[in-house]
Amino acid sequence: MYCKNCGEQMNDNQAICLKCGVKTCQGEGFCANCGQTVAPGAEVCLSCGVAVKKAGGDYGKYDKIVIALVCFFLGGLGIHNFMLGETKKGIVKIVLSLLCGIGSILALIDFIRILMDKYEVNPDKAF
Ligand SMILES: [Zn+2]
Ligand SMILES: [Zn+2]
Structure with missing residues (x-):
């Protein structure tokens, strides 16, 4: 490479x-x-x-701060995923939140990744 x-x-x-x-x-x-x-x-x-x-930390038209805040407050519903065009991840979070409430744990992981610039936007992934 x-x-x-x-x-x-x-x-x-x-x-x-x-x-x-x-x-x-x-x-x-x-x-x-x-x-x-x-x-x-x-x-x-x-x-x-x-x-x-693309390297992590690229959120298109959105600011990292905006995505981080949305993820923190509304992440359990996958709102930040929908904003980034990651429909699959968003739906998975909603379903997990409704079923057993762990959608917000996934959102917390996303939140930490966003803060560390490790979050990679990938519409093809479900997690
Ligand atoms: Zn090439
Ligand atoms: Zn070099």
């Missing part, structure tokens, strides 16, 4: 780029799969067709 910050080739198990010192999941100037430059905001690498994986 390649450093997404500087395009340098590196080992798959490397956590930090030896050339620029940036963590492997950070930066978005280069494709991690082929090392070619990708346009800012591009969803797919034009050189190899692989989806450009």
Whole structure:
């Protein structure tokens, strides 16, 4: 794989780029799969067709603070998931909240991940 910050080739198990010192999941100037430059905001690498994986902490048009607050107060109903287009996660939280009340525990985990910039928006996942 390649450093997404500087395009340098590196080992798959490397956590930090030896050339620029940036963590492997950070930066978005280069494709991690082929090392070619990708346009800012591009969803797919034009050189190899692989989806450009977004790092955590990207909530589109919403502020991190907004998502964190919504998650904290309304997270048990999956409201923050619906705001981020993650319908599956939202529905799972509502169902779990109604059935046994653990939807809010999932929301709390989301909340911590959001604070730590570890939350990854993924509409295909249910958790
Ligand atoms: Zn680098
Ligand atoms: Zn590529």
